[in-house]
Each structure stands twice: as structure tokens, then as C-alpha cells.
Amino acid sequence: MKKALSILLAAGMLATALAGCGASSSSSAPAAGSTSGSTASAEGEYAGQTLKVAAIETAYGTQMWEDVVAAFEAKTGATVELTTDKNLEDVIDPSMKAGDFPDVVHLAMGREKAMPETLIKEDALEDLTDVLSMNVLGEDVTVGEKIIPGFTGNNTTDPYGDGHTYLMPMFYSPCGLFYDAGLFETKGWEVPETWDEMWELAETAKADGISLFSYPTAGYLDAFTYAMMAEAGGQDMFNRALNYEEGIWETPEMTKMFDVLTKLASYTDPSVPSNANGDNFTKNQQLILDDKALFMPNGTWVVGEMADAPRAENFKWGFMALPALEEGGDRYSYTFFEQCWVPAGAENKELAKVFISYLYSDEAADIFAASNAVQPIAGMTDALSEENQLFYAVYDNGAKAAIGTFAATDPVEGVNMKDAMCFTMDSVVSGTKTQEDWVNAVSTASDALRAALK
Amino acid sequence: MQKNKARSRFIVACVAPAVILSFIFLVVPTFNVFRMSLYKWGGYSPNKQFVGFDNFVKLFNDAKFFQSVRNSILLIVIVTIITIGFALVFAAILSREKLKGQNFFRVIFYIPNILSVVVISAIFSAIYDSNYGMLNSFLSIFRGADAEPVYWLGDQKIVIYSIVGAMVWQAIGYYMVMYMASMSSISESLYESANLEGASRIRQFFSITIPLIWTNIRTTLTFFIISNINMSFLFVKAMTNGGPDGATEVFLSYMYKQAYTNSTYGYGMAIGVVVFSFSFALSAIVNAVTKRETLEF
Numbered sequence: 001m002k003k004a005l006s007i008l009l010a011a012g013m014l015a016t017a018l019a020g021c022g023a024s025s026s027s028s029a030p031a032a033g034s035t036s037g038s039t040a041s042a043e044g045e046y047a048g049q050t051l052k053v054a055a056i057e058t059a060y061g062t063q064m065w066e067d068v069v070a071a072f073e074a075k076t077g078a079t080v081e082l083t084t085d086k087n088l089e090d091v092i093d094p095s096m097k098a099g100d101f102p103d104v105v106h107l108a109m110g111r112e113k114a115m116p117e118t119l120i121k122e123d124a125l126e127d128l129t130d131v132l133s134m135n136v137l138g139e140d141v142t143v144g145e146k147i148i149p150g151f152t153g154n155n156t157t158d159p160y161g162d163g164h165t166y167l168m169p170m171f172y173s174p175c176g177l178f179y180d181a182g183l184f185e186t187k188g189w190e191v192p193e194t195w196d197e198m199w200e201l202a203e204t205a206k207a208d209g210i211s212l213f214s215y216p217t218a219g220y221l222d223a224f225t226y227a228m229m230a231e232a233g234g235q236d237m238f239n240r241a242l243n244y245e246e247g248i249w250e251t252p253e254m255t256k257m258f259d260v261l262t263k264l265a266s267y268t269d270p271s272v273p274s275n276a277n278g279d280n281f282t283k284n285q286q287l288i289l290d291d292k293a294l295f296m297p298n299g300t301w302v303v304g305e306m307a308d309a310p311r312a313e314n315f316k317w318g319f320m321a322l323p324a325l326e327e328g329g330d331r332y333s334y335t336f337f338e339q340c341w342v343p344a345g346a347e348n349k350e351l352a353k354v355f356i357s358y359l360y361s362d363e364a365a366d367i368f369a370a371s372n373a374v375q376p377i378a379g380m381t382d383a384l385s386e387e388n389q390l391f392y393a394v395y396d397n398g399a400k401a402a403i404g405t406f407a408a409t410d411p412v413e414g415v416n417m418k419d420a421m422c423f424t425m426d427s428v429v430s431g432t433k434t435q436e437d438w439v440n441a442v443s444t445a446s447d448a449l450r451a452a453l454k
Numbered sequence: 455m456q457k458n459k460a461r462s463r464f465i466v467a468c469v470a471p472a473v474i475l476s477f478i479f480l481v482v483p484t485f486n487v488f489r490m491s492l493y494k495w496g497g498y499s500p501n502k503q504f505v506g507f508d509n510f511v512k513l514f515n516d517a518k519f520f521q522s523v524r525n526s527i528l529l530i531v532i533v534t535i536i537t538i539g540f541a542l543v544f545a546a547i548l549s550r551e552k553l554k555g556q557n558f559f560r561v562i563f564y565i566p567n568i569l570s571v572v573v574i575s576a577i578f579s580a581i582y583d584s585n586y587g588m589l590n591s592f593l594s595i596f597r598g599a600d601a602e603p604v605y606w607l608g609d610q611k612i613v614i615y616s617i618v619g620a621m622v623w624q625a626i627g628y629y630m631v632m633y634m635a636s637m638s639s640i641s642e643s644l645y646e647s648a649n650l651e652g653a654s655r656i657r658q659f660f661s662i663t664i665p666l667i668w669t670n671i672r673t674t675l676t677f678f679i680i681s682n683i684n685m686s687f688l689f690v691k692a693m694t695n696g697g698p699d700g701a702t703e704v705f706l707s708y709m710y711k712q713a714y715t716n717s718t719y720g721y722g723m724a725i726g727v728v729v730f731s732f733s734f735a736l737s738a739i740v741n742a743v744t745k746r747e748t749l750e751f
Contacts (some may be wrong), residue, residue, distance in 0.1 A: 096498055118717035122499035218699070271584040273698040274608030280579055411496055413509065413721040414516040414712065419700075426698035432610050433699070
């Protein structure tokens with residue numbers, strides 16, 4: 001009897017230990033991150049359906065997502081399970097690997113875990129082309145009509161270049177050079193409009209012990225180099241470079257770009273590579289606030305990111321597109337935008353598309369804009385604060401927009417374009433690599449990726 | 455007979471949970487790493503393509519991988535030698551010499567072990583800061599205030615040694631306590647007679663202390679080498695993220711970058727297999743090389 005009891009107890013222990021490992025999808029909520037699910041009233045077209053939405057928490061906060069989800073639930077009667085987290089990949093990755101996908105994911109490319117990039121390379125995204133011709137939920141215009149032209153049909157939204165949209169453009173931000181406008185006023189300096197003026201200013205500033213350039217991490221140079229490519233070779237050459245055209249990096253145009261980058265490296269504050277990593281990059285941004293460096297490439301989110309940081313007297317954010325290569329030449333500002341997509345493995349794709357269409361409604365866009373997140377819808381910038389309007393006005397002031405990313409390829413082992421293009425900068429600043437090494441690194445990576453083009 | 459049967463049943467019931475759990479969480483994943491290293495796979499889609507040993511062939515032609523191997527081995531060798539050396543000396547001083555505030559030092563040395571790696575990395579990032587860091591401020595006493603600062607985390611020739619500094623600081627205390635424990639079990643009479651024979655302290659350390667705690671040193675050495683591979687990943691991730699431009703990339707940080715950032719999960723697993731075999735081989739070698747006859751007293 002006793003023996004039987006002890007075996008029973010041992011078995012019980014084992015069972016409870018193992019029960020913790022198994023996850024039954026019906027009863028358990030997503031494990032980490034904040035999850036809110038509410039039962040909406042049973043009315044509405046989609047009553048009784050459940051939609052799983054996962055959104056990255058960025059500088060814009062999570063409140064706007066909660067509000068948008070609540071408004072969507074009220075409109076449709078569907079139930080939305082919202083997951084938000086700063087490291088969203090870590091939260092949704094395990095269940096995705098196990099085949100359990102969220103229906104809608106708002107997570108941009110260019111992050112370290114590269115989740116959308118991986119899904120693109122794996123052909124694991126749902127085709128969203130038909131969303132563009134759908135009516136925005138509750139409105140009489142189609143999604144495609146509402147989105148500002150140029151935000152769809154580019155390399156980012158149509159990664160395979162076949163006219164099919166797989167990623168929807170969300171909050172956008174012009175990228176360019178940020179500086180302390182107050183410092184320029186105090187010193188009586190002109191903000192440079194060409195690179196030649198930039199180099200002159202560099203010498204002037206050097207006499208005052210101020211470096212010309214700083215960058216948070218070399219990864220931030222992606223937007224910078226994209227804009228430089230467009231500036232050096234025009235829109236057409238930019239697109240050819242994004243498709244890894246053979247020999248393009250040795251052309252005179254791209255040589256001009258590398259000349260600028262190398263010269264910029266020589267004027268970069270020497271302490272920058274030391275702090276150019278995920279944990280210390282704010283120190284490099286602080287150089288601008290402390291008037292120790294003049295310019296840094298960044299996006300509009302930097303204002304919020306550094307809101308509580310100490311700063312020099314009279315500090316005032318200034319923002320400009322990249323200087324032109326010659327007097328009267330084109331100036332470019334790269335447009336960074338986040339993306340929203342549907343995994344091919346999602347269960348409720350139809351409702352997912354309806355939800356995405358709703359994200360472009362005036363109602364949702366206003367909720368987003370209240371948190372300074374700007375949807376690519378005409379007229380949205382009017383709702384922003386004055387400081388933010390200044391940034392978004394860059395295109396009205398004559399700068400051209402560069403949009404797109406390097407074309408999608410099959411994954412190539414050990415080869416990464418961003419590493420070659422951007423992170424070599426660290427070595428050039430510290431003097432361990434030359435311009436020639438840089439061009440070679442980019443060409444080699446480009447050749448390897450061309451062979452793997454989708 | 456009946457009793458024996460019951461006994462083995464009881465043993466099976468007791469051991470089963472641990473065996474089953476370690477099978478599920480240890481054996482199966484390890485097996486999967488080996489299996490996945492033979493596939494080309496991004497990690498999410500059902501399209502896995504079997505490529506045989508392709509990943510390994512590419513790996514052995516990948517210059518960046520060799521850079522990470524070089525860094526890892528450098529860290530393993532240097533950090534191990536310095537840490538174990540210092541830990542032994544400190545342990546001998548604290549357990550053999552009559553020092554004031556012995557317990558105080560013991561606690562102080564152990565503190566880094568309680569701190570998380572992220573905290574230690576933050577501390578060392580502050581110490582190494584080129585503009586406001588403690589180290590450069592201290593050096594400016596000798597080099598003059600106008601001298602070009604040393605870029606501890608930015609200069610590609612120095613940065614790996616900066617990581618060594620943080621890793622040694624973190625590990626010394628733990629190993630020191632381990633050695634102190636075994637040193638305290640050495641009989642006092644051995645040292646007394648050595649004293650009578652006129653052996654110096656240093657002679658005593660090498661001829662009595664070290665041989666008598668040799669088994670302990672051996673175990674900790676194997677331990678340390680294995681944990682070093684993991685710890686170097688944590689430190690690198692928190693302090694430099696492999697930068698500047700790959701100068702501090704180690705085994706696991708490179709594996710992470712390939713498996714995730716570069717969407718080549720299978721390739722990442724191939725790196726995992728190499729690291730796995732490497733650690734096994736290294737422990738076996740260390741074990742064989744350090745084999746001595748156990749001394750008893």
C-alpha cells in the first residue's frame with residue numbers, strides 16, 4: 001500500500017513538473033509582454049472572431065496601440081489579443097518557431113533580430129496587394145488612395161520587385177542630419193548646403209575643439225548611405241545599387257560617395273567607435289547636445305529619446321537633409337518607415353487585412369498622431385507639434401526623398417550588406433581600414449548577394 | 455528478491471523525473487542542433503532544405519568566423535591564466551597569512567560574482583569611457599591632461615584586452631573562494647614541518663599548497679574554460695556587441711548574428727556544432743594534460 005502510494009506521489013510530481021512545459025493554446029494567454037484582451041459586445045460584422053496583433057513598443061509608447069485596438073473592437077465586435085513589448089521578437093519568436101503565428105505584426109526591418117527580413121527570405125509573408133484596393137474600414141476611400149504615393153511600390157514594401165506588396169508602410173520619419181541650431185546662431189556659422197561648405201566648417205569648428213561628425217552606432221549610417229547613393233547617382237543608380245548591379249561600387253558616382261564617407265570618417269569624433277554599440281550609443285548622441293560634435297545622422301525619434309538628457313545652453317534641435325555634392329545639386333533625405341505585415345502562417349488573414357485597412361482610417365491615424373507617430377497619409381503632419389512639423393517639412397523645403405532598401409535575397413551564410421556598408425565605418429574612423437578596403441568589402445558582399453537575388 | 459524489486463522500482467521512480475527532464479531539455483535540443491546544422495533554414499518557414507555539410511564547408515572559408523575563433527581562444531587562454539593565477543595567490547594569502555580584515559577582503563573579492571554581467575559591463579563601460587572614464591583620468595596623471603585619450607573600447611587593437619579586464623575582475627572572487635576552501639583542509643602540520651626545514655613561503659606554496667589542491671585546480675580549470683565561452687558572449691554582447699567592426703566578435707556572438715540577424719539559422723547551428731565539439735575537445739585535452747597522481751596525506 002505504502003509502495004503504491006509512493007509511486008503514485010512520484011508520478012504525480014512528474015506530471016505536475018511536465019505540465020508546466022506543455023502549452024495548450026486554448027487556455028493560456030501569450031506568456032510574456034503585456035497582453036490585453038477584452039470581450040467586445042456581440043454585435044458587429046466580425047463578432048466572435050479573435051485577432052492576434054503583435055506590435056513593437058518604441059519611443060511612441062503602447063497607449064496608442066491599446067486605444068486603436070479598443071476602437072477597432074468597438075467598430076467590428078471582434079476580439080483583439082494585443083501583445084506589445086520592447087523586444088517583441090523574443091516574445092513572439094518561440095511560438096512562431098512552433099508554428100503559432102500572430103495575425104498582424106507591426107515590426108520594422110533593420111533590427112538586430114531581423115525578423116521581417118528572415119520571413120521575406122523564407123517567403124513566409126502574406127501577399128497584401130489586395131489590401132491596397134480594399135476600402136478603409138468605415139470610410140469610402142481605398143487604402144491605396146490614402147497612402148502617400150511612393151510609400152508603396154518600393155523595394156521595402158515590394159521586397160521581391162514583382163509588383164506585389166508584402167509589407168504595409170506605417171509610421172514614417174525623415175532621416176537626415178541633426179544639429180544644435182542654437183550653436184550655429186551663437187557662433188554665427190552658416191548651416192552648410194554642400195559638402196565643400198561642410199569641410200570648410202569642419203576646419204572652423206576644429207579650431208574651437210568641436211568635431212564635425214558623430215553617429216550613434218554605425219548601423220544608423222544605413223539611412224545616410226542610402227541618401228548618399230541617391231545623391232551621387234540619382235534615383236536610377238540608387239535603384240541599381242539596391243539590386244547589387246555588377247561593378248556599380250567602382251563607378252565614378254559611387255566613388256564620390258565613398259570619398260565623402262571617408263572624409264567624414266576623418267572628421268568624426270575619435271571617441272565615437274568606443275560607444276557605437278547598443279548600450280552606449282546615447283553617449284554619441286550626447287556629443288551633439290553638449291556641442292562637442294556638430295552633426296549626426298538620425299531619425300525624428302531622437303528628440304523624444306534624448307528628451308531628459310542635459311544639454312548646452314541655447315540648445316535647439318536643427319534638422320537638414322544631406323548637403324549636396326555640388327552647388328545647386330540635389331539634396332536627399334532618406335525616408336524611414338516602419339512596416340506592418342501578416343505572416344503566411346496566420347490563421348485569421350481576412351480579419352487581419354480588415355484591421356490593417358483600419359490602421360489607415362482617420363480615426364486610427366489621429367490616435368497615432370497624438371503620440372507623434374505619423375502615418376503616411378497626406379495632411380497627417382498638420383496634427384503634429386511645431387518642433388516635429390519642422391522635421392517633416394524637410395521635403396517641402398526642396399529635399400528629395402529616397403525610399404527603399406537593398407533587394408531581398410536568399411540568405412547568404414556569413415555575408416551581410418549592412419555590416420560591409422555601415423560597420424566598416426568604425427574601422428575607417430579608427431584608422432584600421434582604408435577607403436579601398438571599404439569598397440572591396442561592399443563589392444564582395446554585393447557580388448555574393450547578387451547571386452542569391454530572389 | 456521481492457525487496458530488491460521494490461527497491462529498484464523506487465530508484466527508477468526517483469531518478470525518472472530528472473532523466474526525463476534532462477532528456478527533453480538537454481539531449482533533444484543538442485540532437486536538434488546537430489540535425490539543423492545540415493539544413494539551410496531561416497528559422498520560421500516550413501521550407502527547410504537539406505544541404506549536407508555545405509554549412510561547414512562555408513564556415514571553414516569564412517574569414518569572420520576565424521576572427522571570432524581567434525578572439526574566443528585569446529579570451530580563453532588569457533582570462534584563464536590570469537584569473538586562476540590571481541585566484542590562487544589571493545587564496546593563499548588570505549588563508550595562510552594573518553591579515554587584518556581578512557573576512558572583509560573575502561567579501562569584497564566575492565562581490566563581483568553576485569553582480570549580474572550586465573551591471574559589471576555597465577561599470578566597466580564607465581571605467582573605460584574615453585572622455586570621462588576613471589582609467590583615462592588616472593592615466594592622465596602620468597600622460598598629461600592634453601594627451602590623446604586611450605580608446606579602450608574603440609581601438610581595435612586594445613578592445614579585446616579591455617574585455618579581458620572585466621572578465622578577470624568578475625571571476626577571480628569565485629575561484630578564490632573555491633581554492634580557499636580546499637586550502638583550509640590542508641593539514642597545518644605540513645607547513646609547520648616545512649617551516650622547521652627552512653622552506654620559504656613561496657617554496658611552501660609551490661611544493662605543498664599547489665600539489666595538495668591539484669584535483670580542485672583541475673576541476674575548476676575545466677569548469678572555467680567551458681563557462682568562459684558563455685561568459686565572453688555575455689560580456690561582448692553587453693559591452694561592445696562584437697564591435698567595433700567585428701573586433702570583439704566571439705564564437706557565440708557570431709553564431710547569434712548568423713542565426714538571427716543574417717537569417718541563416720542552419721549556418722548558426724553549424725557554428726554551434728563546432729563550438730560544442732571544440733569545448734568537448736578542449737576539456738578532454740585539459741583533463742589529459744593536467745592528470746597527476748592524486749596526493750594523499
